[in-house]
Amino acid sequence: MTGGYLKGRMRREDIITAAIEVYREAGYNGSSLREVAKRAGITHAGLLYYFPTKEALLAAVLERRDAEDTEREKLDIAPGIDLLRHLIALAEYNVAHRGIVEVYARLAAEAVAPGHPAHEYFIRHYRIARESALATFRTLAANGELRPGVDPEAAAVAFIAMEDGLQVQWLTTPDEIDLVGSLRFYLQSLLTVPLG
Amino acid sequence: MTGGYLKGRMRREDIITAAIEVYREAGYNGSSLREVAKRAGITHAGLLYYFPTKEALLAAVLERRDAEDTEREKLDIAPGIDLLRHLIALAEYNVAHRGIVEVYARLAAEAVAPGHPAHEYFIRHYRIARESALATFRTLAANGELRPGVDPEAAAVAFIAMEDGLQVQWLTTPDEIDLVGSLRFYLQSLLTVPLG
DNA sequence: CCTACCGATCGGTAGG
DNA sequence: CCTACCGATCGGTAGG
Structure with a gap:
């Protein structure tokens, strides 16, 4: 039983x-x-x-997020343009679920302090996010799909920053910011092929 | 007396x-x-x-920030490439003064909630920042210094987002993120002329 | 500006 | 899981 x-x-x-x-x-x-x-x-x-x-409750909240992320990655999309499209779809999902965006934007800002109970979590989170983006930009570069002069390493950091920054602006003034459109526009500007 | x-x-x-x-x-x-x-x-x-x-104390803190910003603008730099250089210099100053970056990144995240006492302040703050960036990108476009295909409106939103997002990543892992370098690289990617 | 105080709220524990 | 409680801390007020 x-x-x-x-x-x-x-x-x-x-x-x-x-x-x-x-x-x-x-x-x-x-x-x-x-x-x-x-x-x-x-x-x-x-x-x-x-x-x-x-703190134990916070840890459980972050664990759930990781579990959900892992589940999504089960879709097992290869690095490259399809992954970028997937990330745009994810942004669309987030815009429809303002709550989760707000939680993580606020937690990330609180957790910049080394003593914060979620500090280590966000260090790891950003590292993984950057590495995933880097793999994609490298693949794009190898396929000639990355605009000349775009450095994959720099683009990876910048892309994660763009996502985070757009979220805060959008949360503050949802009516003035087109989160998905801005993100799409930014990504397109890095590419030589249409995102579609 | x-x-x-x-x-x-x-x-x-x-x-x-x-x-x-x-x-x-x-x-x-x-x-x-x-x-x-x-x-x-x-x-x-x-x-x-x-x-x-x-709340009155918070208002005074934000007022001081505005006063300092106004003082800096007394330098009266015209929109255009010199203003971008000035913003990079400002980012350099910020990296050397982590405290102020941390205050405003944290406040901005807290203040996304409509009821927060600094909410209206950040709405105004973002609006002004975007308009200033827009003026600069329009000037650059008129001078042929903006890369073809870069929309000034979209670039203005994206640039502010990039600044905010880089700050959070840098605050979380200062040793892994080159804030000024990333910002410079991003801006350069929008231009047809060297930032210097 | 301080002492002294208020009611409210906090995270956590005892003991069942 | 609850009742009952602890010491600590909070923003704010009275009254000088």
Whole structure:
């Protein structure tokens, strides 16, 4: 009988979902276990039965994100122009789900401080993102699809920066910024072939 | 005799300086009036004599930033390639003063929420930054210094995004990111003439 | 500007 | 999972 365990696992997921919602509104530092617990329908002491500290809950939130990312990568798109198209599709998804963008933009800004509990996570996150972008730009260069003079290393850093920066501007003034259009335009400017 | 007033003004400046320091470490939401007051050498009730609420202190911090920006603009650089060079010099200054970058990156992320006390400030801030960049890219285009196919409007949004995004990546992993180099490389890729 | 205080809220623990 | 509690900290006020 795994019934009890199953229920516990589901409860944990509910708490994580509630936490993401609260982080989105208040950031991690500004959030409280009591608010997260209330939205999950338990007391804050009950929450601490599942996640022994505030940090443990944050770790679980970031773990879920990694799990989702891993799942998406199961699509197993090869580096190259198709991956760029996939990233644009992902940006479209994000625009329709403002919440997740807000959570990670706020967390990333909080976590620049070396002591922050998510600091190491974001160091790793950026490293992986840059490496993935680098592989793609190198492939494009090899295929003659990268505009001459565009250095793959520099483009990788710049592309991640562009994604992050557009998100903050878009979150601040959603009506004035076309996130997907801007991203597409930027990527197209690096290429010799149409993104489509 | 303006002695009393002068002393008051100086005390206010000391408090604002202390506030910037604390915001840098903890963000605005994560900061406390007691911590700011301690660094300014007074009690938190004393601070509230100068700034009646936590929000009033934030407003003063943002006002100082505007004042500094206005002073820099007194240099009165015309839109165009010289302004781009000036922005690169500004980025160099920022890299040497990590604190101010951290304050505004964190504040910008917190302030994406419509209810945040600095939300309107950042809406205005981004609008002004974009307009300034747009004027420059239009001038460059008119002079044939902008690479063909680069749309000034799109480039303005993208350039501000690039600045913001590079800052967060650089703050997270200062040793892995060459902020000024990346920015210079990006700008050069938009031009037909050397930035120098 | 300070002392002294207020009510509210925080993360975490005890003990069941 | 809850009730009940802890010490710490918060923004703000009174009253001088």
